Amino acid sequence: MHLNHDPAAPPAEAIAFDDFLKVDIRVGTIIQVEPFPEARKPSLKLWIDFGAGLGVKKSSAQIAALYEGELLLGRQVAAVVNFPPRQIGKMLSEVLTLGFADEQGRVxxxxxDRPVPDGSRLF
Structure with a gap:
């Protein structure tokens, strides 16, 4: 599947509301960050705390073009938590950290926009 990052692109194919509910998007707090020089695109390794229900999960995020590791500590982010883990280089990425492309294609x-409890689900 190819994702279209063009803001002028038409919407994706319509889905049922039940299909949306299958995607489990949660918020968590970044508690550890490491460089990921082996990745093909500028990336960082993130450890995200999703609270008591999910715990800490790892993610490879292509965000190194705009973000520095230490500045991300304590920041809340959204991630899909119910995809199967993916091997990315030597790292097993357990969640998909979400973002949008800017004008230059950087994530x-x-x-x-306000703090919420870790593990809160998007609805």
Whole structure:
């Protein structure tokens, strides 16, 4: 599947509301960040705390073009938590951290505009 990052692109194919409910998008707090120089695109390794229900999950995020590791600590981000884990280089990425492409195609993280409890689900 190819994702279209063009903001002028038409919407994707319509889905049923039940299909949307199958995608489990949660918020968590970044508690650890490491460089990921082995990745093909500028990436960072993230450890995200999703609270008592899910715990800490790892994610490879193509965000190194705009973000520095230490500045991300304590930041809340949104992620899909119910995809199967994916091997990315030597790292097993357990969640898909969400973002939007800016004008240059760099990933801008998607996060709530106010603090919410870790593990909160998007609805």
């Amino acid at each position: 801008v993280l998607f996060s709530p």
